[in-house]
Amino acid sequence: MIELNNLKKVYGTKTALSVGQIIIPERDFTGLVGNNGAGKTTMLSLILDLIRPHSGAVTSKGKIVPETDEWKNYTGSYLNEGFLIPFLTPFEFLAFIGSLHGKNSSDVKDFLNKNRDFYTENIDSSKYIRELSAGNKNKIGILAAMLPEPEILILDEPFSNLDPRSQSWLKMKLKSLHLEGVTILISSHDLKHVTEICTRIILLEEGIIIKDTKTSPDTLVELESYFSVQV
Amino acid sequence: MYQLLNHQRKEKLRSPFWTKNILMNILLGFLGLYLIVTALVVSFMAAGFIREEFEGRDVIEVFTAFLFYFFIFDLGFRFLLQQLPTLSLQPYLTLPVTKSKLIHYPLLRSISSFFNILPVILVLPFFIMIVCANQTGLYSTIWIATVFSVIITNNFLNFILKKYFVKRPVLILAIFLVAGCLLYFDSIGNAPLSGYFAAAVNAIANLPFLFMIPLIIAALTYYFAYHLLRKNFYPEDSQTTRSRPESYSFLNKYGELGELIGIELKMILRNKRPMSVLIFSILFLAYGFILYDDPDNHFNLMLGGFIMTAAFAVNYGQFLFSWEGSYFDSFMVNRVSSFNYIKTKYILIAFSGFMTFVITLPYAFISYRIGFVNAAMLLFNIGISSVLLLLFSTRNSTSIVLEKSQFLNYQGTGAMQFLMIIPLLGIPLITYIVFLILGIQQYAVFALGAVGFAGIIFYRPLLQIVVNSFVKRKYVMSSNFRKK
Numbered sequence: 001m002i003e004l005n006n007l008k009k010v011y012g013t014k015t016a017l018s019v020g021q022i023i024i025p026e027r028d029f030t031g032l033v034g035n036n037g038a039g040k041t042t043m044l045s046l047i048l049d050l051i052r053p054h055s056g057a058v059t060s061k062g063k064i065v066p067e068t069d070e071w072k073n074y075t076g077s078y079l080n081e082g083f084l085i086p087f088l089t090p091f092e093f094l095a096f097i098g099s100l101h102g103k104n105s106s107d108v109k110d111f112l113n114k115n116r117d118f119y120t121e122n123i124d125s126s127k128y129i130r131e132l133s134a135g136n137k138n139k140i141g142i143l144a145a146m147l148p149e150p151e152i153l154i155l156d157e158p159f160s161n162l163d164p165r166s167q168s169w170l171k172m173k174l175k176s177l178h179l180e181g182v183t184i185l186i187s188s189h190d191l192k193h194v195t196e197i198c199t200r201i202i203l204l205e206e207g208i209i210i211k212d213t214k215t216s217p218d219t220l221v222e223l224e225s226y227f228s229v230q231v
Numbered sequence: 232m233y234q235l236l237n238h239q240r241k242e243k244l245r246s247p248f249w250t251k252n253i254l255m256n257i258l259l260g261f262l263g264l265y266l267i268v269t270a271l272v273v274s275f276m277a278a279g280f281i282r283e284e285f286e287g288r289d290v291i292e293v294f295t296a297f298l299f300y301f302f303i304f305d306l307g308f309r310f311l312l313q314q315l316p317t318l319s320l321q322p323y324l325t326l327p328v329t330k331s332k333l334i335h336y337p338l339l340r341s342i343s344s345f346f347n348i349l350p351v352i353l354v355l356p357f358f359i360m361i362v363c364a365n366q367t368g369l370y371s372t373i374w375i376a377t378v379f380s381v382i383i384t385n386n387f388l389n390f391i392l393k394k395y396f397v398k399r400p401v402l403i404l405a406i407f408l409v410a411g412c413l414l415y416f417d418s419i420g421n422a423p424l425s426g427y428f429a430a431a432v433n434a435i436a437n438l439p440f441l442f443m444i445p446l447i448i449a450a451l452t453y454y455f456a457y458h459l460l461r462k463n464f465y466p467e468d469s470q471t472t473r474s475r476p477e478s479y480s481f482l483n484k485y486g487e488l489g490e491l492i493g494i495e496l497k498m499i500l501r502n503k504r505p506m507s508v509l510i511f512s513i514l515f516l517a518y519g520f521i522l523y524d525d526p527d528n529h530f531n532l533m534l535g536g537f538i539m540t541a542a543f544a545v546n547y548g549q550f551l552f553s554w555e556g557s558y559f560d561s562f563m564v565n566r567v568s569s570f571n572y573i574k575t576k577y578i579l580i581a582f583s584g585f586m587t588f589v590i591t592l593p594y595a596f597i598s599y600r601i602g603f604v605n606a607a608m609l610l611f612n613i614g615i616s617s618v619l620l621l622l623f624s625t626r627n628s629t630s631i632v633l634e635k636s637q638f639l640n641y642q643g644t645g646a647m648q649f650l651m652i653i654p655l656l657g658i659p660l661i662t663y664i665v666f667l668i669l670g671i672q673q674y675a676v677f678a679l680g681a682v683g684f685a686g687i688i689f690y691r692p693l694l695q696i697v698v699n700s701f702v703k704r705k706y707v708m709s710s711n712f713r714k715k
């Protein structure tokens with residue numbers, strides 16, 4: 001479904017990402033792990049055509065991402081606050097995203113009612129997004145990514161700033177979306193979360209893939225030993 | 232106390248603005264110098280001028296009456312330009328510094344602002360040369376003390392007005408209008424407010440105990456400014472509660488384009504800086520009263536037509552994409568067609584031009600020609616200027632903080648803003664000059680209108696050029712926007 005071929009991104013003299021080939025097939029549930037600066041966000045940004053690669057290309061359903069806008073029809077994503085429009089209320093924002101995908105505001109209301117347990121704040125509140133807490137901003141972004149019922153869902157650090165209850169809700173939700181056939185790609189610092197829900201783990205270090213495996217019962221232990229440090 | 236002073240100084244000095252924008256600083260420096268020199272010249276020349284023009288009247292009285300006008304304008308300029316003297320308080324709230332100190336201090340410091348130095352420079356030479364030389368020591372002392380009290384009153388009154396009116400733009404417009412009317416009636420002699428002011432100052436200087444009055448007024452404004460700031464002390468206080476957000480459901484039937492226009496309108500109305508651009512552009516329309524002094528001057532008419540139909544477009548359009556810097560990515564990853572995205576901005580510029588055209592149509596009462604010239608310039612601005620603005624905007628990629636006020640805020644201003652003006656004003660200017668050489672300058676606006684009309688007919692291919700440039704530039708733009 002998504003293919004990264006000889007993809008390279010350089011900032012100044014530092015190579016942010018350099019991968020030979022990654023193929024993410026349909027119905028894959030991939031977790032990206034790695035330290036800060038390992039290239040996780042760079043990789044997701046390249047897939048979303050937010051930055052231009054120095055060489056190589058990303059294709060989505062066989063089409064090169066920067067050359068068409070088609071992937072936007074079936075890709076839902078949330079990387080950071082820059083995806084939110086700060087002066088809208090949460091509902092206005094979701095209704096706007098919905099409208100771009102042919103959903104009217106009652107569709108959006110239904111969607112929110114279904115996911116009531118995740119965003120527990122009053123959705124009709126007149127607070128603007130810029131006034132929300134970091135966790136609630138994150139939640140709105142994730143909901144906006146899921147709202148268009150995408151075939152591919154891409155989330156950067158979705159568990160950060162979330163309270164424990166929302167974290168477990170999100171885990172369940174991602175699992176069930178995966179069962180419904182959605183292709184999911186997330187990055188996370190939380191090794192437990194990703195090994196628990198992802199079917200495949202990609203470990204990045206300084207822009208290079210160190211490990212690319214199917215999740216097995218041993219994966220968590222392996223990853224923990226990789227990241228362990230002596231104090 | 233000294234450390235607070237130090238921090239405030241550092242906050243100013245270390246703001247990224249200074250290091251980034253040298254050109255702007257030099258220009259500001261020149262502006263300041265120019266104002267000071269002007270004030271000095273006016274002050275030195277005032278006595279001679281008054282003796283010549285107002286023969287037989289008391290020089291001090293006339294000068295004082297003029298000061299009344301000055302103070303009214305001064306208050307207006309302060310309102311637009313002078314910033315509230317707040318230290319970013321949040322880091323200090325938990326430290327052992329008393330609250331009142333945190334407020335008194337920046338408030339008192341504001342007295343040394345340029346806005347207070349300028350009036351002093353304007354008054355002092357006149358005071359020394361004329362008032363001191365012709366009046367008793369006591370009269371002079373009280374006179375200058377009264378004038379200084381008014382300056383101080385203006386200083387704090389401005390903060391009160393600012394704090395109170397900043398969220399009520401309609402009231403601001405109303406106040407400007409009322410002040411304008413008062414000055415007008417004063418100048419034609421129906422309500423000689425400036426005369427009363429001069430008489431009051433004279434009376435106070437003659438009866439020194441009355442000096443209590445301006446002093447008390449100054450103290451009162453300080454007291455109210457202090458309390459207003461104190462009431463808004465906590466960071467959360469500056470957030471206001473709103474009634475239900477407005478909706479623009481009438482836009483819904485236009486699909487994606489309507490949605491995008493709705494978002495952009497909300498952006499303008501809900502954020503401080505674009506909102507102040509809007510207000511400023513509307514105030515700017517009053518420029519016509521000066522410009523249309525001579526309605527037979529073709530060049531003035533053309534310039535007026537340009538300003539009347541492009542005031543908002545130029546002010547707002549110079550940051551067309553920068554406004555959206557903080558959420559640009561949301562347009563990049565969602566299903567928004569680049570063409571519609573660009574077209575949204577085109578429609579907005581065209582619509583704003585049309586609105587300002589309608590608002591300024593009453594100028595046609597001065598001369599019917601104004602109406603025709605403005606209509607031609609409207610066509611030109613929609614057809615040609617807006618496309619140029621869009622094209623240049625794709626070259627401007629500094630993100631703008633929407634929540635900061637506009638005035639004297641040069642964030643995002645760079646060489647591109649100045650370059651932009653060249654073709655926008657240049658094309659009409661060159662057309663005019665060419666037609667002037669040919670001796671048919673009265674047809675210059677016809678030509679511009681015709682070109683603009685053609686531009687509107689062919690808006691699709693023209694916008695496609697912008698879209699192509701936008702698609703090429705969008706990576707650079709979005710990565711610069713992310714830097715903040």
